[in-house]
Amino acid sequence: MAHPTRRRRARRDPARILLRAFAGLVFFFLMLPLVVVFPISFSAGSYLRFPPPGFSLQWYERYWNDPIWIDATIRSLQVGVATTVLALAVGIPLAFGLTRARFPLRGAIEQSISAPMIVPHIVLSIAIYGLFSKLGLIGEWYGIAIAHTVLALPFVVIVLVAGLRNFDLNLELAARGMGASRFQAIRRVTLPMVAPSVYSAAFLAFITSFDELVVAMFLSGANMTLPKKMFDNIMTEIEPTVAAVSALKILFISILLLLSLRFRKAADTPIAH
Amino acid sequence: MASNSDKTSGDLSVTGIHKRYGQVRALADVSLTVAAGEFLTILGPSGSGKTTLLKVVAGFETPDEGDVRVGGRDVTDLDPAQRNIGMVFQNYALFPHLTVERNVAFPLEMRRVPTAEIRTRVAEALALVELTGFEHRLPRQLSGGQQQRVALARAIVFRPTLLLLDEPFGALDRKLRESMQLEVRRLQQRLGLTTLFITHDQEEALVMSDRIAVMDSGRLEQVGRPRDIYEAPQSPLVADFVGESNILSGTVEAAEGAAPAVRLEGGTLIRVAADGAVPAPGARVRVLLRPERLGDAGDDPGAENRIPGTVVESIYLGLSDKYRLRIAGGIELLARMGASRTARRYAEGDAITVGFHAADARIIEVR
Incomplete structure (x- = not known):
């Protein structure tokens, strides 16, 4: 009897109403750019203006038919995938080491992992530029991928370390007690169970690279990544192609995010065979 | 898998094991053997x-230092995967x-x-733990007791040489725990599995074990049958850890007749059990007296010891009454008396004379 009355009262609670209003405001604030970008990308006008004078697909067409835009897109995808693979290849063993092994300076290493997040990208970029120009890596897509791996690594390691800390080590011991080698135990038990963290880490690594501008400006030379091309485009000609590209990017990242959530869910609730 | 031809269990022998973690001594010269098919419990407080x-x-x-042999094979340097040992973890894992x-x-x-x-062996193992029909469930869709059974099935399905149980009943409620204890014990006997069981619950140890090894501070204090551990503990620590106990300090007096006597610190003279070596007069000793062996002196004419005292606290426990008494010299005693219809009940402040047999007062330490 007491329960429903308490509920009804809770709903009228002013603090609750305030919280909802605040949440709504934050949501609106976050969504506003989308509300502007999407209509402009379909603009019939020839320069950036909101609201658009009319609607057309001309800016999407222009993007699609311009080999420079397409090249930049492919390069960014390439760099993003390579960054993801590299960051996981380095990050997974590193996270295992940080959570499992006992060695000197472990604490210091774990602390310094987040350094690339703290150091301003421009400083990092100059440093990497100096190094890479000696190595002849400027203008090469894999040069950018290596630099992006440095940026993505903190995210990957932080997410994986959190995942591995939550993992019950007894599960791995149990597997080994039942005849699994160390490697088998990790492959059959640990990795499937920390898979949600691995998917999150992969996603973060990819978008860290895919949306990165500062490092790309220093390292890409003539071979632009997508953010660099977008930046150049805005600097030189103010026309809605950028809006169209942005809309496509948002769509692409959203799909990627949904997929990674899907994977995480699938990893959480495996289907009985 | 219950047939005799499948019996793969072997004995376990652990010799001179030492283990330190930095400054902390975890195991100090532990030696122990478990016979093939035996159920041995390691009983000890946490951190023991x-x-x-x-x-x-x-x-x-x-x-x-030291080595571990399972079924006659030295496994000290083997990887866990190669030892063929089944294990049920505390949280089942x-x-x-x-x-x-x-x-x-x-x-x-x-x-x-x-x-x-x-497929057939998994079905057999699940049938043994009565979980047929649960094959396609996930662990989280099972109750605690069912999870425990799965863990057990998984630990025995590969016919291990030895079964290890690490406090497996800790998470279960009392009723379920008691029925699982009996079930595990039956299964173990049926399969003839050599079993090493770890617990801090003395009652559980008494119920399940062929033998109990009491452990403290990294040492084995005493190894013996449950009855020996309870009735003839060899140290105050074992006495205190297994069951309730009164441990009284006193001095051995010159023996008159068969039963040796001990003068307690409060001045009371009691007759104690004569078995084992009775120390010479003048020796300082500690005597164990189980609370349930203390009775109303009026009900037990055969009791050699009769001690007057006052009830300090009276606790009703249903099955029995528990009294805290004070005797000469301010010494406190715990007594548990049966709740039979004829039993007299005492309240706080009542005078009482407790009686006990000399055989129930055992010297457990000579100092």
């Missing part, structure tokens, strides 16, 4: 080293991402048993 011992046997820890069937199949898959055989 019992889990470390289990890990050393399982192969998850390497001892600093079921793989949450695998179904019951896949969990139980895991050790067989690791041994590359053919798929068809895996």
Whole structure:
């Protein structure tokens, strides 16, 4: 009897109403750019203006038919995938080491992992530029991928370390007690169970690279990544192609995010065979 | 799998095991043998080293000194995977991402048993723990007791030489715990599995074990049958840890007749059990007196000892009454008296004379 009355009262609670209003405001604030970008990308006008004078697909067409835009897109995808693979290849063993092994300076290493997040990208970029120009890596897509791996690594390691800390080590011991080698135990038990963290880490690594501008400006030379091309485009000609590209990017990242959530869910609730 | 031809259990012998973690001594010269088919319990408080011992046997820890032999084979330097030991973990350690069937199949898959055989053996193991029909559930869809059974099935499906149980009943409620204890014991006897069981619950140890090894501060205090551990503890620590106890300090007096006598610190003279070596007069000793062996002196004319005292506290426990008494010299005694219809009940402040037999007062320490 007491329960429903308490509920009804809770709903009228002013603090609750305030919280909802605040949440709504934050949501609106976050969504506003989308509300502007999407209509402009379909603009019939020839320069950036909101609201658009009319609607057309001309800016999407222009993007699609311009080999420079397409090249930049492919390069960014390439760099993003390579960054993801590299960051996981380095990050997974590193996270295992940080959570499992006992060695000197472990604490210091774990602390310094987040350094690339703290150091301003421009400083990092100059440093990497100096190094890479000696190595002849400027203008090469894999040069950018290596630099992006440095940026993505903190995210990957932080997410994986959190995942591995939550993992019950007894599960791995149990597997080994039942005849699994160390490697088998990790492959059959640990990795499937920390898979949600691995998917999150992969996603973060990819978008860290895919949306990165500062490092790309220093390292890409003539071979632009997508953010660099977008930046150049805005600097030189103010026309809605950028809006169209942005809309496509948002769509692409959203799909990627949904997929990674899907994977995480699938990893959480495996289907009985 | 219950047939005799399948009996693969072997004996376990642990010799001179030492293990330190930095400054902390976890195991100090532990030696122990468990006969083939025997159920031995390591009983000890938390931090006594019992889990470390289990890990050393399982192969998850390497001892600093000493060796471990299972079924006559020295396994001290073997990887856990090669020891063929089944283990049930405290929290069961079921793989949450695998179904019951896949969990139980895991050790067989690791041994590359053919798929068809895996299927029959998993079915057999699940039938043994009465979980047929739960094959396709995930661990989290099971109750605590069912999870426990899966863990058990998984630990025995590969016919291990030795079964290790690490406080497996801790998470269960009392009723379920008691029925699982009996069930595990029956299964163990039926399969003739050599079993090393770890617990801090003395009642559990008494119920389940062929023998009990009491452990404290990394040492084995006493190893013996449950009855010996309870009735003839060899140290105050064992007496105190297993069951309730009164441990009284006193001095041995010159024996008159057969029964030796001890003068308690408060001046009371009591007759104590004569078995074992009775120390010479003048020796300082400690005497164990189990609360349930103290009775109303009026009900027991045969009791050699009669001690007057006052009830300090009276607690009703249903099955019995528990009294805290004060005797000469301010010494406090715990007494448990049966709740039979004829039993007299005492209230706080009442005078009482408790009686007990000399055979129930045992010298457990000479100082």
